[in-house]
Amino acid sequence: NAGVTQTPKFRILKIGQSMTLQCAQDMNHNYMYWYRQDPGMGLKLIYYSVGAGITDKGEVPNGYNVSRSTTEDFPLRLELAAPSQTSVYFCASSSSTGYPGNTIYFGEGSWLTVV
């Protein structure tokens, strides 16, 4: 199993450009999450999904959109990139909430710079 795979790993965007961060997991997990982490700060939840076709906002959803058409994929869309979106983005997945063995698996992160 590859686990949680994020692409791209690094990207530089110009202000106003759009892009999609890809996230895929091969563990048949229902729950998927997107986080951002600014330098020296903790992880903030952007959006999450409890299954295909179901998404919900997290702590900092403004400026982002998500979709969950399949169990495996959970892309994060930035429509009009702003410098404030410069951050490291982490995708994560888990099979359920809080039950023994339901470890949350994280991707390696996507470094995004908006200039």
Added chain:
Amino acid sequence: DAKTTQPPSMDCAEGRAANLPCNHSTISGNEYVYWYRQIHSQGPQYIIHGLKNNETNEMASLIITEDRKSSTLILPHATLRDTAVYYCIVYTDKLIFGTGTRLQVFP
């Protein structure tokens, strides 16, 4: 908002036990406590989790108070590679991270 409170930083001498506290006074009866750590800007790494009983694995031990309002993560013999930010999380469907504790292990 995060349901946990942790001290912002702690120091520990190499080879000694590191005891990291966490308060989660509003935890519900069926919510688990998870601990993760993040080394530099890598993705968070799972350490341990528990409900009400103390737990131990190859990485650490987790001590949960009887009223479940607080817990302590114990790294029995800290090494320099344990220097990281440690997050205590009460796991609901919204996986909310707090600010964590920055543990510095020194020689």
